[in-house]
Amino acid sequence: MFYVISLICACTCISILDARFRRITNMSVLGLMALQCSLLIKSEIYLESALLVLTVGFVLFWRRWIAAGDIKLASVLALALPLSQLPMAATLMGLAGGLVSLFYLMLNHWFPNRKKRQVGIPYGVAISLGFCLVIVVHQVPLLLKA
Template identity: 40%
Template sequence: MEIAVISVVLLWISYTDIQSRIISNNAIVILMMCISFGFVFNDSLSFNILSLGITFAIGISIYAMGFWGAGDVKLSCVLSVLVPFEHLFSSYYYMVILGGVISLFYLIKSMISTSKHDDGIPYGVAISLGFISVIFSTSL
């Protein structure tokens, strides 16, 4: 049940990221609350501080290089607490592959489009899909 609620919140975050290229702090707080309630009411969820620390370090580095926004870092950090360390790099792998597919889509779209306005890539979609796929597969 918790995974379903988290998935709905991630759909909302992905939609807003596609529409405005912004992952709002309110959305992150709502996601954190959903995850927190899951920890309180479900013994099978485990908090993974090592995954959070590694994700934070990598995320801040990517942000500092200008490839991610702060919302992407916050989203990946919040989701990382649900991923056991042994599956963390699978999350990154799926996220990078999905990010590449999304980037390719936007590259083709920009080549076809007459508008030269560049809003960037909604990487929150790749982050959400990459992490939720591993979270779902490890919770079965």
């Protein structure tokens, strides 16, 4: 249970920083990776999932569709999921991204004169939401067995 709570706290901090500064730092991703590697139950680290997300992410980054910090965050979170869970994580991430985008559109519509700090959508929030939901659902049965 400590892993789940720690993961949610770490992803919340990263999401707040991304929403505020539109930047996911290497140090925050390294800290999350240390958490993943040290606290995952029964050493259930899925390198193939992380490498797949990283490879697809490089293509998306090359096309300028996503930022490098977002790719690193998604890759580190994918360490906790088997390949069979990645489509669900990607689906939830996309839905969360739509909600975050809608929120920013409404915010700009309701407060057109507000000082805009950054342009773009903080997609780290959507990545954290989508992946954390699937990770929690995947890890809770393992926690109950242990």
